[in-house]
Amino acid sequence: MKTEESYLDEVTASEYKYGFYTDIESDKVPPGLNEDVIRIISAKKGEPQWMTDWRLDAYKQFLKMTEPEWANVHYTKPDLQAISFYSAPKRKKELESLDEVDPELLKTFAKLGISLDEQKRLSGVAMDVVVDSISVKTTFREKLGEMGIIFCSISDAIKDYPELVKKYLGTVVPRSDNFYAALNSAVFTDGSFCYIPKGVRCPMELSTYFRINEAGTGQFERTLLIADEGSYVSYLEGCTAPMRDENQLHAAVVELVALDDAEIKYSTVQNWYPGDKNGKGGVFNFVTKRGICERNAKISWTQVETGSAVTWKYPSCILKGENSVGEFYSVAVTNNYQQADTGTKMIHLGKNTKSTIISKGICAGKSNGSYRGLVKIGPRAENARNFSQCDSLLMGSSCGSHTFPYIETQNKSAKVEHEATTSKIGEDQIFYCKQRGIGEEEAIALIVNGYCKDVLNQLPMEFAVEAQKLLAISLEGSVG
Amino acid sequence: MLKITNLHANIGDKEILKGINLEVKPGEIHAIMGPNGSGKSTLSSVIAGREDYEITAGHIDFEGEDLSDLDADERAHKGIFLSFQYPVEIPGVTVTNFIKTAINEIRKARGQEPMPANIMLKQMREKMGLLEIDSAFLSRSLNTGFSGGEKKRNEIFQMAMLDPKLAILDETDSGLDIDALRIVSNGVNKLKSEKNAIIVITHYQRLLDYIVPDFVHVLHQGRIVKSGDKSLAHELESKGYDWLKEEAAL
Ligand SMILES: Nc1ncnc2c1ncn2[C@@H]1O[C@H](COP(=O)(O)OP(=O)(O)OP(=O)(O)O)[C@@H](O)[C@H]1O
Numbered sequence: 078m079k080t081e082e083s084y085l086d087e088v089t090a091s092e093y094k095y096g097f098y099t100d101i102e103s104d105k106v107p108p109g110l111n112e113d114v115i116r117i118i119s120a121k122k123g124e125p126q127w128m129t130d131w132r133l134d135a136y137k138q139f140l141k142m143t144e145p146e147w148a149n150v151h152y153t154k155p156d157l158q159a160i161s162f163y164s165a166p167k168r169k170k171e172l173e174s175l176d177e178v179d180p181e182l183l184k185t186f187a188k189l190g191i192s193l194d195e196q197k198r199l200s201g202v203a204m205d206v207v208v209d210s211i212s213v214k215t216t217f218r219e220k221l222g223e224m225g226i227i228f229c230s231i232s233d234a235i236k237d238y239p240e241l242v243k244k245y246l247g248t249v250v251p252r253s254d255n256f257y258a259a260l261n262s263a264v265f266t267d268g269s270f271c272y273i274p275k276g277v278r279c280p281m282e283l284s285t286y287f288r289i290n291e292a293g294t295g296q297f298e299r300t301l302l303i304a305d306e307g308s309y310v311s312y313l314e315g316c317t318a319p320m321r322d323e324n325q326l327h328a329a330v331v332e333l334v335a336l337d338d339a340e341i342k343y344s345t346v347q348n349w350y351p352g353d354k355n356g357k358g359g360v361f362n363f364v365t366k367r368g369i370c371e372r373n374a375k376i377s378w379t380q381v382e383t384g385s386a387v388t389w390k391y392p393s394c395i396l397k398g399e400n401s402v403g404e405f406y407s408v409a410v411t412n413n414y415q416q417a418d419t420g421t422k423m424i425h426l427g428k429n430t431k432s433t434i435i436s437k438g439i440c441a442g443k444s445n446g447s448y449r450g451l452v453k454i455g456p457r458a459e460n461a462r463n464f465s466q467c468d469s470l471l472m473g474s475s476c477g478s479h480t481f482p483y484i485e486t487q488n489k490s491a492k493v494e495h496e497a498t499t500s501k502i503g504e505d506q507i508f509y510c511k512q513r514g515i516g517e518e519e520a521i522a523l524i525v526n527g528y529c530k531d532v533l534n535q536l537p538m539e540f541a542v543e544a545q546k547l548l549a550i551s552l553e554g555s556v557g
Numbered sequence: 558m559l560k561i562t563n564l565h566a567n568i569g570d571k572e573i574l575k576g577i578n579l580e581v582k583p584g585e586i587h588a589i590m591g592p593n594g595s596g597k598s599t600l601s602s603v604i605a606g607r608e609d610y611e612i613t614a615g616h617i618d619f620e621g622e623d624l625s626d627l628d629a630d631e632r633a634h635k636g637i638f639l640s641f642q643y644p645v646e647i648p649g650v651t652v653t654n655f656i657k658t659a660i661n662e663i664r665k666a667r668g669q670e671p672m673p674a675n676i677m678l679k680q681m682r683e684k685m686g687l688l689e690i691d692s693a694f695l696s697r698s699l700n701t702g703f704s705g706g707e708k709k710r711n712e713i714f715q716m717a718m719l720d721p722k723l724a725i726l727d728e729t730d731s732g733l734d735i736d737a738l739r740i741v742s743n744g745v746n747k748l749k750s751e752k753n754a755i756i757v758i759t760h761y762q763r764l765l766d767y768i769v770p771d772f773v774h775v776l777h778q779g780r781i782v783k784s785g786d787k788s789l790a791h792e793l794e795s796k797g798y799d800w801l802k803e804e805a806a807l
Pocket residue numbers: 568571573591592593594595596597598599600642
């Protein structure tokens with residue numbers, strides 16, 4: 078007789094399906110971090126002096142900081158002196174079509190089931206593919222260009238649109254914000270830049286696939302997205318990482334600026350390598366994501382997190398302008414020995430600001446998932462409203478889930494509601510499904526997708542399908 | 558079709574089924590009655606392959622094959638269907654999505670292609686008509702917040718869609734109002750054919766006025782203590798179980 082425990086073990090023991098490694102020749106700087114390394118990075122990227130100075134200044138602040146320890150995660154701190162901070166695929170010329178892309182890279186995408194071509198044709202998605210810190214290919218740029226939309230690598234933006242970058246870079250996440258944000262500011266090598274002009278509705282979903290592809294390379298992306306007054310953009314970020322047995326550090330910074338009446342939808346499907354069944358290897362994902370909303374603006378973060386050995390991530394909104402709206406929809410899955418401490422911060426500064434938080438945690442194996450959310454209502458935020466719902470779904474009894482809601486209110490007219498539930502996948506639910514001919518694996522996928530529905534519904538169609546697949550992969554794999 | 562021989566089943570250390578013998582042939586309707594706690598739901602769960610129960614003796618054969626090595630889902634693939642006494646809620650999964658998944662998983666197990674969407678839709682419409690189900694129902698979360706009667710009607714809707722060879726209806730009548738009982742029973746009768754069989758578990762004669770059984774069995778303390786034709790149900794309705802309990806004690 079199989080117990081619930083034993084089959085959960087079985088179905089949650091799937092290997093990392095996307096584990097593989099691609100050989101692409103790369104050009105690296107020696108490991109370690111110091112001012113010279115930063116100067117080399119800046120020089121290799123052909124940056125102007127102001128950018129080099131900006132980085133060096135960030136590095137000075139970084140040196141004064143220590144790694145944070147308040148999160149509910151345990152890991153061996155990465156040795157920054159052992160990491161190579163720059164690696165770019167060797168590239169001879171600009172690429173015009175997919176035929177010119179490194180065939181190894183194309184094979185990688187094929188294994189992932191993501192063909193660029195298909196993505197482009199089927200979904201009308203413009204892709205800026207980041208492999209090992211540098212953009213290999215930017216598509217649809219011209220079509221977007223006709224509308225005045227800028228979508229390019231951050232490196233190109235520094236060269237081509239220095240005024241916009243200077244004006245906004247580091248304004249939402251200051252260099253001194255936290256240890257990893259300071260580190261990122263000093264050494265970031267690539268990422269995306271996006272600017273939507275006044276009143277423009279971006280006609281397609283903008284998408285970037287981030288990948289880590291070089292042993293021992295830390296990856297520090299920087300994303301800056303500016304939606305000018307009355308504009309709208311939906312941005313998708315997704316990633317998968319190859320199997321590896323040494324820890325890989327990933328410390329990204331994402332800054333969103335939504336000016337008056339603008340709206341930004343930022344969706345992430347995150348699938349970094351989580352480590353093997355025994356907790357060995359896996360990516361450390363320490364991300365700072367934050368957006369600022371001016372008057373009547375709206376930012377919504379949607380994320381499906383299935384990967385990483387250790388995740389530390391709190392996409393946040395600063396609701397500065399009156400009537401601005403912040404939303405956070407999250408599904409975070411942890412399995413085996415994964416640890417995740419995620420959540421959001423909603424900082425209400427303006428009058429009549431509203432925020433919604435829907436967080437769905439799923440814990441399996443021996444993993445540990447924490448939700449950490451801060452709702453802060455400033456003294457001038459008359460009639461601010463927040464609704465938070467934080468649910469946890471436990472699979473088996475060796476995992477743990479924790480909820481840490483923090484509420485700080487400095488205005489009496491504010492209304493803050495918090496709901497939390499913890500549930501288990503019931504044996505009777507699984508029996509019910511099985512009685513109808515639905516196998517264990519499929520049954521768990523069905524129940525989990527149902528549980529996450531409120532979040533998955535926020536994702537654009539194609540992305541939702543991909544997210545469902547990822548949820549299934551990270552929880553199930555092959556039964557029997 | 559179904560042949561149960563000397564079946565003993567435990568939950569934990571407690572023996573619940575104590576030697577059941579039952580044979581059901583294609584085209585037959587069997588009713589199982591019996592006091593609360595006598596083991597009726599346990600018997601249906603064991604036939605369906607629920608893993609909480611341990612079979613300590615005897616066996617169940619379905620179409621000549623011993624079921625003991627088959628998981629619940631594999632039994633469903635063979636055409637066994639259980640209408641639950643207490644249907645389970647699955648939040649966020651719509652009735653349509655659930656039925657679609659079930660149909661296609663069964664087809665997959667039988668080596669068939671997924672059912673084309675237009676055919677599935679057509680069948681759903683037809684069966685909804687049969688059971689007088691509103692189409693808004695399809696997009697609700699499975700059993701979540703359903704009234705007792707809605708849950709039972711949904712079970713029979715699933716039965717209609719899955720077209721099983723053997724359907725076990727565990728107290729499908731409880732929770733149904735008078736009109737619903739008639740509608741659902743008529744639905745079940747329309748699904749009946751010479752090829753399939755039905756076991757109805759009930760406490761009340763009134764269901765058997767609609768779904769007329771060929772055989773009636775009384776289960777008491779894990780044993781079938783009496784079998785007869787439909788007149789046995791009438792006798793129970795007027796006399797209760799005491800006389801049978803006394804007989805069994807002798
Ligand atoms: N999980 C369980 N743990 C312990 N005892 C159980 C369990 N499941 C069933 N039983 C016991 O087995 C006996 C038979 O239960 P069962 O549900 O099969 O009865 P039933 O005939 O369907 O009754 P009812 O008419 O009330 O539906 C009861 O005494 C019940 O308490």
